[in-house]
Amino acid sequence: MIMPLPPDPGELPARGRLGAWLARRVDTWARTARHPLFWVGAREMAGVSIGLTAWAFMTSVAMVKSGMSITESVLMSLLVFAGSAQLAAIPLIAADAPLWVVLAAAFCVNLRFVVFSLHLRPYFMHLPRFKRLYLGYFTGDVTYVLFTRRFPRPPETEGQRRAQGSYLWGGNVTNWVFWQSLSMLGIFLGAALPSRWGLEFAGTLALLAVACSMVTTRLRALSAITAAAAAVVLFGLPYRLNIVAAIAVAVAISLYAEPRPPAAGDDAGARDA
């Protein structure tokens, strides 16, 4: 039972145009949510979310404990929506650090997303710019990892685009709901909790499980070990630059360790397991 869409928005008065736009949005969302891969994405994300929510919870507790008001904490969680950048910025905000230092720290912790967006570019370029940015904003670490693990190659047909978009939104919506729910709980319960229960470690363990599932080749294992070692050795760098430096070192060493010469017709996608 497909409802007929309202007439062309150009012929309608302003209020009708808003209604028609909303109807089309709801129709698109419903089509995405009805796709079987939406629920596959949601289920796979939910498996990881249990651990990540502990991280969301602790990020919020950290915000409240650092002296931010409930309003500020709620706004930060809903708008910034980046746990590690928030964790990096919280002590700087509490210490009244200059604005550019707070933003520089957040940017450096988020630099990995720049790398992710480079990877996702061929997957997203069929969308208009606003939708690309909108989808990119809602794509976090774990949904990106799950998405590129399931789809080693960008979509070529309309059906593939639909399938990939549905899977990604399934993961993104699940991630957002889990993250923000526990985040709000953390903000409102935060003041009542003892400051150190070590709950953020559950988030770390969840990320560890995801990382282990990505070790599908020897070179990726090398990348993981190199990055871990470099991040620990360079831990003294300011603004968590050790993360960016570790990524650069690990990628460089893995590329150097690749067997040469690469076979003809081989490309990055073909190696993805």
Place this chain on the structure above:
Amino acid sequence: MHELDGWTLLAILGMTAISVITRGFFFISEREWTLPEWAQRGLQYAPIAALTAVIAPDILLTEGVVGAVLRDARTWARWRRPVSTSGVGAAVT
């Protein structure tokens, strides 16, 4: 409890912009260009490197699996202990 500091609001808005910009960094331009071949190959090593780089210091230093062992005086004491009592020390721990 509910006050909203202008400076903090500015920081929050700035960080929101950074979330949008970093996550969509390579989606902004529509200009057609291809990545160098080595960079395309390198991309497959970046995500796992980022994940392990974020969690490794947590596991090894902050949460103190290695850090606590290094800070723990008993680690060093055990090495200095005479051979005759090392068995007792191991039994206690």
